[in-house]
Amino acid sequence: MDYLLKNGRLLINDHLQICDLLITDGKIAALGNDLTAAAATTLDLQGNFVSPGLVDLHVHLRDPGQTYKETIRTGSLAAAHGGFTFIGAMPNVTPVPDNVQQVQTMVQRNRAEGVVHIGQYATITTERTGRQLVDFPALKAAGAFAFSNDGSGIQNTATMEQAMRAVAEVGLPLAAHVEDDSLIHGGVMNAGTRAEQLGLPGISNTVETAQLARDLALAQATGVHYHVCHVSTAESVQLIRDAKEAGVNVTCEVTPHHLLLSDQDIPADDGNYKMNPPLRSEHDRQALIVGLLDGTIDCIATDHAPHSDAEKQQSMRQAPFGIIGSEMAFSLLYTNFVKTRIFTLKQLINWLSQKPAQIFQLATSGQLSVGQPADIAVFDLDHPYQITAVSLLSKGHNTPFIDTQVCGETVYTFVAGQIAYQRGGTK
Numbered sequence: 001m002d003y004l005l006k007n008g009r010l011l012i013n014d015h016l017q018i019c020d021l022l023i024t025d026g027k028i029a030a031l032g033n034d035l036t037a038a039a040a041t042t043l044d045l046q047g048n049f050v051s052p053g054l055v056d057l058h059v060h061l062r063d064p065g066q067t068y069k070e071t072i073r074t075g076s077l078a079a080a081h082g083g084f085t086f087i088g089a090m091p092n093v094t095p096v097p098d099n100v101q102q103v104q105t106m107v108q109r110n111r112a113e114g115v116v117h118i119g120q121y122a123t124i125t126t127e128r129t130g131r132q133l134v135d136f137p138a139l140k141a142a143g144a145f146a147f148s149n150d151g152s153g154i155q156n157t158a159t160m161e162q163a164m165r166a167v168a169e170v171g172l173p174l175a176a177h178v179e180d181d182s183l184i185h186g187g188v189m190n191a192g193t194r195a196e197q198l199g200l201p202g203i204s205n206t207v208e209t210a211q212l213a214r215d216l217a218l219a220q221a222t223g224v225h226y227h228v229c230h231v232s233t234a235e236s237v238q239l240i241r242d243a244k245e246a247g248v249n250v251t252c253e254v255t256p257h258h259l260l261l262s263d264q265d266i267p268a269d270d271g272n273y274k275m276n277p278p279l280r281s282e283h284d285r286q287a288l289i290v291g292l293l294d295g296t297i298d299c300i301a302t303d304h305a306p307h308s309d310a311e312k313q314q315s316m317r318q319a320p321f322g323i324i325g326s327e328m329a330f331s332l333l334y335t336n337f338v339k340t341r342i343f344t345l346k347q348l349i350n351w352l353s354q355k356p357a358q359i360f361q362l363a364t365s366g367q368l369s370v371g372q373p374a375d376i377a378v379f380d381l382d383h384p385y386q387i388t389a390v391s392l393l394s395k396g397h398n399t400p401f402i403d404t405q406v407c408g409e410t411v412y413t414f415v416a417g418q419i420a421y422q423r424g425g426t427k
């Protein structure tokens with residue numbers, strides 16, 4: 001079906017301006033005022049904000065293996081609910097996409113069962129453990145869009161060095177979860193005064209930065225496109241800033257929760273505040289904001305990590321790491337950073353759309369221009385709404401942001417010109 005979107009507001013020359021948008025054959029066919037198209041279904045957007053579809057390089061779909069937490073269908077519906085039209089699916093699922101057959105299966109299933117575009121990460125090592133590297137060229141040919149062992153760091157330096165050399169050859173990004181296992185010591189939240197008050201074991205900043213420093217040296221030597229997942233510390237931002245200045249081919253992402261919360265916001269020993277990396281200090285949080293603003297941090301990715309209520313209702317000592325993020329990322333960021341004038345709307349959309357699309361060289365462009373695929377999100381910037389558990393399309397409800405009042409509700413999400421979500425939509 002073709003659509004004529006009337007009276008939306010688009011960011012044109014950095015300003016929101018009323019403009020119509022015509023979608024035909026899955027593409028943006030025209031932009032302008034007073035457009036008409038008799039054959040298209042007309043939708044009056046009543047001044048709502050028309051954005052390029054958002055791009056999330058980091059989600060966990062749990063399918064196959066843990067479909068009680070999420071499925072390709074529910075995870076992609078959650079993404080569409082958040083205005084995302086492209087998501088990168090992490091490979092910490094069972095069976096592991098570490099071989100041609102399983103990567104092909106995942107690519108086919110993502111296409112058949114997903115309501116948004118899904119890029120499939122293949123692992124860097126077989127079974128996402130051990131030292132055995134995957135067959136990178138074969139997995140690229142099978143449809144992998146990038147490589148990652150997300151969920152764990154690669155502990156052995158020689159393994160990482162060999163992986164980087166091989167991934168540089170195939171020309172895809174290597175996305176690293178940086179975490180030195182020998183420094184974790186059973187930590188469950190950020191090391192510091194809040195962990196001491198709660199009597200919980202801490203995770204130091206060096207767990208992340210020690211491995212990041214190693215990897216940046218290896219990335220410089222190998223020339224790989226090295227992408228750092230969920231950067232969380234001030235020292236990491238500085239290491240990446242210095243590496244970029246030195247010409248290292250490094251990009252990185254930050255999550256909404258690390259931008260919004262610090263460990264001081266953890267009210268009690270509550271599993272919904274447990275994620276990896278943990279919420280850091282206020283000093284770290286401020287450094288992440290500065291890093292985004294000065295271009296050190298390239299983009300925002302949610303690290304949507306659904307778990308069951310029962311798992312997350314436990315103490316932080318027992319609960320698994322991870323919180324959901326797809327459905328509220330835009331609203332939370334818009335409300336807390338754009339309405340408060342810390343970020344402009346243009347900057348936020350750049351970090352959530354154009355920039356991730358550009359650094360991973362995706363087919364979806366993150367731009368609203370004639371001829372581009374009609375991957376589009378429409379947000380209501382004006383009317384406050386409440387994030388509630390019942391409104392979530394994800395199977396997971398594990399987020400500290402339930403019951404938060406925000407603006408920026410998704411009104412429509414179009415993927416390749418078709419409606420993937422519309423306000424009030426259900427599973």
Ligand SMILES: NC(=O)N[C@@H](CC(=O)O)C(=O)O
Binds near residue numbers: 306
């Ligand atoms: N972020 C998390 O706390 N958890 C993720 C893994 C990961 O992204 O590290 C998960 O798969 O649950």
Ligand SMILES: [Zn+2]
Binds near residue numbers: 150151152177277
């Ligand atoms: Zn991770």
